[in-house]
Structure formats: C-alpha cells, structure tokens
Amino acid sequence: MNGTNLLDIRDLRVSPRGMTETAILRGVTFSVAPGETLAVVGESGCGKSMASLAVMGLLPPGLERRSGDILFRGEPLPVDDNTAMRKVRGRRIGMVFQEPMAALNPVYTIGHQVAEVILEHEDISAAEARLRVVELLREVGLPSPDRIIDEYPHRLSGGQRQRVVIAMALACKPDLLIADEPTTALDVTVQAQIMRLLKRAQNELGIAIILITHNLGLVAQMADRVVVMYAGHKVEEASVQTLFASPQHPYTQGLLRATPRPGRRRAGGKPLEEIPGMVPAITDPPSGCRFRPRCPRATRECETVHPAVRQVGDTIVACHHPGRLEAVQ
Amino acid sequence: MPRLVAISRTIFSNWTLALGVLLLLAIILMALSAPYVFPGDPYDMVAPALTWPGTMPEVPLGTDSLGRDIAAGIFHGARVSLMVGFIAVCFALVIGILVGSLAGYYGGWVDDVLMRVTELFQTIPQFMLAIVIIAVLGTSIEAVVMSLGIVSWPTVARLVRSEFLILRERAFVHSCLVIGMSDLRIIFTQILPNALSSITVMSSVLMATAILMESALSFLGFGDPNVITWGTMIGMGRGQIRDAWYIIAIPGAALLITALALNLVGEGLNDALNPRLRKREV
C-alpha cells in the first residue's frame, strides 16, 4: 500500500510525558491516499486532535509520541525534529483549526500573515508574495481582497477569518490539508460555505483532506472514507457508503443513531438517541474493550480481552461482536 | 485536627510556601524574643566601636561606629519592621476593602466616583507621597505607618473591586437577594469571604513592599528617631562604608530575607489557592 499512500500512520501511541501507564492514543493506524478525503469522527476527547497534531509534530509540551511511524509519501516524517518538520508544515501539509476567532495574530494584517507562510517556504520577493496573497484571498471567497489584505483580524467575522486560515493553509499548495473541526465554531450557513470552499480547493489542487469532525452530516457530504475513534483507539474504518449503510461497531451505530439524517431513521419515526455514559478518563480506562461500560452488546469476553482490529467484509473493526445491532438482538 | 493536617500538607507539598513560612517564622521568633535575648537598649554602647563580626563572642555580628551591638539592632529591628508592615497593611486593608467592595458591589456612579479617587491616589508617585505625608505629620512611627497605609490602599481597593465584580454575578448572591438579605450583610458575610484568598495572597506581598518602603524612609532619616529599624542602621552605617561595610550589609540582608519570605509566602499561597493559575505555567 505504501507506494500509493500519501500518509501512513502506523500504530501511533501518545502518552503524557513521564506516564507510561496512561495513553491518549493507543496504537492508531490509518492512511490517506492522494486526493481523497478521510473523515475522522468520534466524541470530544477521543484523541482526534492529538492524532493530527502528532502528524504535524506539534503535540503539546506535556505529551510525547511513544511509538509508531508516520510516513509521508512512503518516507518517515521527522516529527521529533522541529527544524526538519518546519519544511513540511505549511508547505506539504496545511492545517486548519477549530477556533477561527483566535487563529489570527491580532497585531498583524491579514496580508502579512498569509504572506508569511509563502515567504517562509518559497524564494520570492515580498511584492510577488503580495500578489499571490490577493489572488489567494479571492480564491477563498473573501470580498474585495485588495482591501481586506491590509485589514487587521478583528475587523473580520468568524467565517471570514476561517477563510483566511484556509488561505494560509493552501498558500503553498500542500499535498494534504488537515482540517480539525473547521466549522464547529461557525454558523450553519457559514459552515456549508466553508465546506464548499474546501471541496472546491480539493478539486482544483488535487489535495487530500483529513476532516476531523463529530458532525456525521458533514462526513456524508464530504468524505470518501471514515475512521471512527474512541478513547484513543481506532474502532472502525470503512468507505463512507459502507459505514452509513452497515456500521459494524456498536459505537459507530450509537453515533449514527444520535445524528439527525434527513430521510433515513427519521422517516421511521425513531427519536434521536444519545449514547448513554461518557468517554472514560484517560487515567482510568475500563478493562478489556474501552467501550464496554457504554456498550449494549458487551459480554464477559469484552471485559477481559481487548478486541483486536480485524477485517469484516469491507470494514475494519475492533469489536468482539461486530455486525448489525438488530442481528445480535 | 484534620484541618491542621490538611494545611500543613499543603504547606509542605509546596516548597515555595514551605521556605517562605519557615523564614517568616524565624523572623517572627527573632522579633518576639528580642526583649529577652537583648534586654538592654539597642542604642547602648556595649563593646568597642567597629568590632568586626566574628571577632568578639559577646557581639557575634560586631558593633557599629558607636559600639552598639548589631545583633541587638537586628532583633529589635525585626519587631519594628514586622509591626510597621503589619499595621500598615491592616490600615490599607480596611480602607481598600471598604472602597473596593462598595465600588464593586454597587457599580454605577458609586463605582465611578470611588474608582476615580483610587486612580487619583495611584497617579501620585507612592514613595514621594509617603515622604510628604511624613513631612506634614512629623517623623513618628505613627506617621510612618499612616503614610504607608495611605499609599497602599489603592492596590487593595482595585483587587477587591475586581473580585466583587465577578462574585456579585454568582448564583449564591442572587439567592441572598431573593431572601431579602441586606446589602451590607451580603457584602461582608457572603462575598467578602469568597474574595479572601486573593486578598490574603496580596496582603503578604503588600506587607513586603511596606517593609521595604519603611526601611527606605528610615534609611533617608525620615523615620522615628527613637526607634531602631534596619533602615536606620543602614543609614547610620553609610559613613563607614569604606572600612566597615558589614554595618550596612547585615541589616540589608535581614531586610532581603524578610521581604523574600513574604513574597515566597504570597507566591506559595497563590499556587495553593489558585491552582488554575498554576496550570498555565506547565
């Protein structure tokens, strides 16, 4: 698979520094093909952001990568070497974050901040960079780019700021864009616009996207493949069609049942159901399967043996009793 | 005594606080024991003038140019420093809490007026104002305490006000209003106790500042001439700076240790009482 994949994450483990027992990521494996959109879903606190920051080599100071390779175009990424990673960040991999209101430095103009990434990675003059920035701002759909380029961030709305952040992430035409909940903080209408922008950028530039979200509605619109994460584990991975048509893991099924989807479960008149319970604290994980305390299907085996990842049909799943919920009941 | 155990556990799990408390206790002990360890007047001549420290067992820290025992001065000076600092801070707390709590609780024009006055006092350079107040009131220990209190209260007022602005929006205050509790009772029995941890932290740092300012005033010769203080000792030692620098060095070190102890206590308390602030440092 290596030869064709853009990004391979193999058995990634991340722990708080100096704590060998607890872990935030407990062996996560997935890959991204060039040009595809991979959605990573899961409740808040499951480790989605930390997985993407590990790829960027930007784990917070309290956390460290215990093991696991991260390959980019088949080559290991030097995630522990900050100087080497700087050539990857912003150039090969762009990143968009959750909080557009806080994502821009308040004391520098939009133009300065977008040009900064171009000047960092490419050998061009400031004047050329400025022309590129105006063009970029136009492409991400900002009104009157030649005026907005000299504005300070506080004059822009949240949606406009997120467009600027996207412009920065795309400025050097990266191969991969990691978007960590890019629309969670935005209005629904703005959300749709931003998603359309990402889709268009992907079509034009041919970039791959890792879309981190807990909005399964977005996943259905945007993604080719889906990875479901729970408490630091990948619990299910499948193509978007397969996942929505026949989710295998009880957690995935729970997430789907908690999501309003026009025309599907609603028609059957079933109300939305929240998954009972909460994501376990990383310091105090349950034995066996991490999902066991919340799982309607848990058995004795689930209590003692942690389920290994395996292939079931077109799906990769980590569960002792995968399959349709109805079938088991 | 589970409470005491809990307190001492906090103290010893936090080395800043532990060191600060230990140093402070030592200085308090010095102050309390001064009349017994050195019963005479510290201004009396007890040994040959300019005896270097460590050369005469009777006067371990040596003597100054008039043969006065420096160790006695340090012990008696500790009394004055701590007392002046403590009373000045109490004085500042009374005014500051009154002004700050009224401003923060009532808001509106009360807040406007009180804060304008507070700002006004903060505009006037602190140390100069202290000097001028002493010039007006005369050089007595009461005047020194008064002047230090007057220059310190605005800091208290601003802190108390900002705490009150936050606390008065809390649910428990609303429920007190609903049951018809009087404003004064709410201020003093409900909100103030919640602001106490911040006030305590600030008080210890404020006391350090007051003690340093007192020493500066006495060093300049604006203190009470009848009371021996560390600042006075440094001021009187200036003439011998060429050949007997220890006369200056020893009381200065005592001042440094006292101010350090109070700052450590302040910082340690801050860490112990406001863990959310500490997280940021990691």
Place this chain on the structure above:
Amino acid sequence: MSYLGKRLVHVVLTVLGIAIINFFLLQLAPGDAADVLAGEAGTADPEYLANLRREFGLDQPMLHQLWAFLQRLFMFDFGYSYRHNMPVSTLIFERIPATLILVGSSIAMALVFGILLGVVAARTAGRLPDKLISLASLLFYATPPFWIGLMMIVVFSVKLGWTPTGGMSDIISNKTGLAYVLDVMRHLALPAITQAVFYLAIYTRLVRAGMLEVLSLEYIRVARAKGISENRIAYHHALRNAIFPLITVAGTNLGAFLGGAVLTETVFSWPGVGRLMFDAMFQRDLNLLLSILVLSSIFVVLVNLAVDLLYALINPTVELR
C-alpha cells in the same frame, strides 16, 4: 466628544484632584500655609507673615484659598524658596535633566534585559533557565534597591576602584566635550544599574507572564503549523502581543521619573530632583516638597496620556473613539 477631547478633560480633572489633595495636605500641616511658606525662610517677622496671608488669601474662607491655590498652580507659580534663594519652579526645572538621564537610561536598560530574560524564562518555563531567572527576579524584587546601590559602591568603588562613589561628574577636572560625556557615563553607571534593578525585576516577571499567556493561544499554534521558526514565533508573534502590559508599566515608571529616584539619587549624591526633595525634607521646605509632588503627579498624568496614544498606535485592536 472625540476620544482626545475626553482624555483631555480627564487630564484636567485629575490634575484638579491632585491639586486638591495637595491643598489639604498643606492644611493638615501644623500652622497655616503662611507659617509653612515662611517658616523655612528662617524669619518669622509678623508683618511679613501678615503680608503672605493677604497675598495667598489666607484670611479668606477655605474655598477662596483653594481657588487661589489652583490659580497659582495653573500659572506654574510654586512660590519662592528662601533656602535656595530662587523661584521653586526654576529650582525644580534645573534639576530635571539629571534625573531624566538617570531614570531614562535605567528604564531603557531594564526594558532590554527584562524583555530578554522574560522571553527566555517563558520559553524554558519550568526548566532550569526559567527557574534561575525567576529566582533572580524574586531576589531582586525583595531587595531594597538603595541597599543594592550601597553594596555596589562597596564592591565597585571601594574594593575595585572602578567607579566614583557619587556625583555626576568630576568637579575638579573641568572636562568638556566627549571627555565630559564619558565622565558623566562613568558616574552614571552605578546609579543607573541600581535604579534599573528595581525596574528589571518587575519587567522580567511581566514579560514572562505575558509570554506564557500568549504562547498558549491558538494563533501561536497556527503560526507553528505554518512552519515558522520558534525564534520568530517568540519574538515576532508572541512578544509583540505580550509587550502591551510592559508598555503601560514602563510608561508609568517614566511618568513618575521625578520622584522615582529619590533613593538612588540620595545614595549616589546624584544632583537630580530626588536629591532636591531629600534636601527639602531636611530643611523642612514643605512648599518645595509639595511643589515637587504636584509637578511629578502632573508628569504622570501627561505621560500616561502619551502612552495611551502610543498604545493605540501600535495596538491595532485599540481604536480611539
């Protein structure tokens, strides 16, 4: 009303408030203002006193007196110092350059080192350099600055003989031009360092706290994700935002320069306003003391205004309205 207009009204009101506080301080002093003003002249000639009283309207009701006081103040008429035999305003203004050199150079030094140390401490938060810097700034914060000055005299003047013990220049050797400047700088070294240590402890802590706060913000993470170097992130992205509180505090220190160096000037016999104040205190020249206090407070107000305007210039999120 425009922002500037509002600020100017505020300035006028503040100055008025300061004047009133001073007026009442004067009232608090034993005897009336005429006694105070004439007392230090050495002569208590009753006729002269009566003249003074009439001149200052002291036989008038309190409000009248306050009005007269304010009028003189706004004319910069601080009266006459019999001790020094010249008008108080001349006396003070003559001393301003010396104090300004001392305080200005020490604030500049403290800014440079405070920023450097604060940034290093924040970038190594929790590790050895941070611990050393934080310990040092705590020590400096707890040390009486005049004592640091005296100890430096012991080491650098008495033991090593590198620097003079006081004054602003060698009186005997009447130097001119560059030689004079160098001579002043040699005299300035110790007092400026003494005064700087006082500011340095505060500035370092302020910068460290500000940097820690800013470095945890989202836009710093975004900058890292752009591939920007850690140095550029610290100095270009974080420091630019962390420096605003420092500007306010340094501005206040600069505004308070007249009274800011009383101790340092006394320790090093530096011929500035602080030293003048010390002398005035000993000569019981209350009028001179109060004049220095008023003038000094007015400087604080004016410099604060200037700093606020500067702040708005360099901080785009602040808009003057």
